Amino acid sequence: MTIRRLSRAIAALCLLVTTLQAESTIGFRQLCSTTPVAVQRGKKTTINVRSNYTLDGSYKVFFDRPGIKMTFLETKPKPAPHQGRGTPGTPFRFEADVPADQPLGIYEFRVATKTAVSSVSHLLVTGYPVVNESKDENGSTATAQNVSFPVAICGMCGSAEDVDYYRFTGKAGQEVTVNIYAQRVTRAVHSMQSGGSGASVMYLMDSILTLRRANGQVLAENDNFVGGDSFLTFKLPEDGSYFLEVRDTRFIGNPKYVYCVEITDRPFAHAFFPMAIQRGKTTEAAVVGHNLGGLEKTTLRSAADESTGWKRISVKTPRGKTNPVHVLVSDHPQLIASGNHSMAKAIPLSLPVGANARISKPDEVHYYSFEAKKGRYYLLEIESDRRDLPLDSVIDVFDSSGKKVADGDDGYYTKDAKLQFKAPADGKFFVSVRDLHNRGGKRFIYNLRVEPATPEFELHGKYYYAQLAPGTRMIWFVNLSRQNGFTGPVELKVEGLPEGVTATPVTIPSGLTRAAVILSAKAGAKIDARLVRLYGKAVFADANGKPRDLVRYAHVTCELQVSGGSQARRPINTQIVGVTNPLDIVEFEATPSKITLRPGEKVEIKVRVKRNKEFTGPIQLAMPFLYGNSIIADQLPPGVTMSSDSKARLTGKTVEGTIVLEAATGDSAPKPLERFPIAVMGRISMSFSISTNYASNPIHLTIPADAPKAAPKAAPKAAR
Known part of the structure; x- marks a missing residue:
């Protein structure tokens, strides 16, 4: 080895050592694309999971349904610095072992490392042999990759103007179906924008499929069949070669634009x-x-x-x-509706019931009727879009004179219409179902559920993941939506927590719609991760006055980073809590642990943190969850805010800060509250829009019932 080569080797080694040092700012693992994005059941497959931040130390992979086993294959440390939202991330090898009887479909998965837990990615289980897109050029019919069906081709539109061609041989009369999974296998990936001028506004791959003859003639083409994913079927006219063209409709691309396209002549x-x-x-x-x-x-x-x-x-x-x-x-009786295309021909419904129907042609509207009692609630809900069908449903309710009294459109992250209807009077009401865009066809099938509604609630908020080192805490933000006349308290619980992790007991009282769930890891907690479920418990009186239990699991959404640093959210199936190695904040204490606050008063909370010796970055203290300067979630009751007098930014070696809470007066004064748990949040930014959140010990807030609506007073000094 020459001196020059030796010096280069030493420089490279020093760079590697520097890169592989412990992270000075630790964030959750942002999973990007998975390649191949599909695995055949009954097989073991090596896949690459790309990530911003390293997946070194991965010890568990969690799927939203049982069966699949996935193990980490990397044996040496691998750097994976955060490279910006538009970049594809660093690949890490895993082995997916899929049982032969594993149900087909798309699975959600998350990874736990000894340092952090991950966001969500997807894996498709197919029944067909998986073939990866060739590394050779396949951008024209002349260079098309040869495949034979049935097949599941895993490919990528990796750059602008990337077009992929696949060649197969068929026989006259064969009916071939082509089904692409693109948006469906990337829609909850944390960061999917393409990056770069202009293209940064593009989020998910918008696929288009084209079937061609050898001479280039287009035989069939499809765009947007299931959401943004395409599907086509065609009966081959003659023996010979055919070409499938796969591309993005806008001719943009990115290494995150992975897809699986299934080609088969089997029944669909x-x-x-x-x-x-x-x-x-x-x-x-x-x-x-x-x-x-x-x-x-x-x-x-x-x-x-x-x-x-x-x-x-x-x-x-x-x-x-x-x-x-x-x-x-x-449990409801089911009927098949037909001929009910006018209010005069409305089908009478005896509740509870499910009505099954098909809007078979454009401009078709279906009508139903039911008897209602004044002041009672009724649930009307469509199922269609959530079952990969094209109907964008709208529900309208009319009184007996034909006057529209209520309507319902999109439900929770779906085009399926939903309406909680409170009858304004006794009598007959008419319900119409239509497509928002006045379309119709064989696939415009729906099920309409109509039933008397009971008191109800839903939980939403910021509780996507939690990572806690032993002896530390993290905070989740929960919003409560009460429905159908329900006004009672709701107790919050978390099931499935790792050993040594607990949630501070909290009940959202009547009149309040938000709270914090404070998770704490004991000092001796061992490294572990679990999928957990947040839920609420309540009691309501039924129509006969008997108490009934009501348990509802929380709706979970993930953060999606999109163009311009903004955020979107997408429903997912999993929540994860992990106990990790020490993080950037080792201790986080707030005093006093009990505070009393009256309208017009202020109170100080003293905060002290202990930093990991390798971390010197800024820590932002807060009570609400901020995105930029916008409050997107809050734990404080209405009428209580964090004062601008707070000293909330800890920079350099600063380890102490002050949070000042103040209570409004008059009509804005907070309602009485007793021992309501809150915590100070500490945020460490990974980037403009991504942060790791920590929490102090719980602080129990009391607002006395006899609190006078006084003028503001100076904040009292904190006392233990």
Whole structure:
């Protein structure tokens, strides 16, 4: 080795050592794309999971449903610095072991390392052999990659104007279906924008599929079939070669634009009609799909002891079994609606009931009627969009004179309409169902649920993940939505926490709609991670005055970083809590642990932190959850705010700060409250829009019931 080469080697080694030092600012692991994004069931497959921040020390991978096992394959430390939201991240190798009987479909997964927990990525389980896109050029019919079906091709539109071609051989009369998973396998990935001038506003891949003859003639083309994902089916006219073209409709690309495209000549079903069955009953249903070998109908059966809810089943056809299709098992009687295209022909409903129907042509509107009692609540809800069907439903309610009295459109992150209707009078009311864009067709199938509604609540908020070192805490923010006349308190719980982690008991009292869940890890807690579930418990009186328990699991959404540093959110299935190695803040204490605050008063909370010796960055103290200068979640009751007198930014070697809370007066004064747990939050920024959050010990806030509405007073000094 020459001296020059030796010096270069030493420089490279020094760079590697510097890179692999412990992180000075520790953030959650931001998973990017997964390649290949699909695995065949019954196989073991090596996949690459890209991440901003290293996945070194990965010891568990969690899926939202049981069965799949995934293990970390890297044996040497691997640097993965955060490179900005538009970059694809660093690949880390894992092995996915999928049982032969694993249900097909898209799975959500998260990774736990000894340092942090991760955001969400996706993995598709397919029944077809998986073929990866060739590393050779495949951007034209002349260079198309040869494949044979059935096949699941895993590829990537990795750069602007990237077009992928695949060549297969078919026979005259073969009916081929092509189904791409692109948006569906990346939609909850933390950062998906393309980056770069202009392209930074593009978020998810918008695929388009084109089937061509060898001479380039277009035989079939499709865009936007299931959301932004495409699907096409075509009967081949002759023996010979055919070409499938895959691209983004805008000709943009990014290494995060991964996809799986399935090509098959097997039966494919989109839906059953009706799409629901009453528990313990049998019903005949039409099969809506392609290449079914003449099969038009099947029999749906439900056992008397079967669980209610959605399930997926396959149907045998003369050409084999179909893909799994959604079926609802319900306690409610189910009817099939037809001919109800005017208010005069409205179908009367006896509640509770499920009405199954199809908007078969443009401008079609369906009508139903039911008897209601003044002041009572009724739930009307459509299921269609959530079952990969195209209906963008709208519900309208009319009184007996034809006057519209209520309407419902999009539900929770869905185009399925939902309406909680409070009847303004006794009598008959009419319900109409239509497509927002006045479309119709074979796949515009829906199930309408109509039932008397009972008191209800929902939980939402910022509780996507938590990572805690032993002896530290983290805070989640919870918002409560009470519905259908419910006004009672709701107790918050977290199930499945790792050993040594607890949640401070908290109940959201009547009149309040938000709270903090403060998670604490004992000093001796061992490194571990679990999928957990936040839920609420309440009691309400039924129509007969009897107490009824009400338990509702929280809706979970993940953060998505989009163009311009803004955020979007997407529903996901999992929450994760992990106990980790020491983080940037080792201790975080606030005094006093009990405070009393009256309208017009201020109170000081003294904060002291102990930093990890390797961390000297700024710490921002706060009570609400801020994004920029906007409050996107809060734990303080209305009428209590964090004063501008607070000393909330700890820079350099500063380890002490002060939070000043103040209570409003008059009509804005806070309502009485007793021993309500709050905590000071400490935020350490990873980037403009990403931070790691820490929490102090719980502080119990009391607002006396007899509090006078006095003028503001100086903040009293904190005392232990």
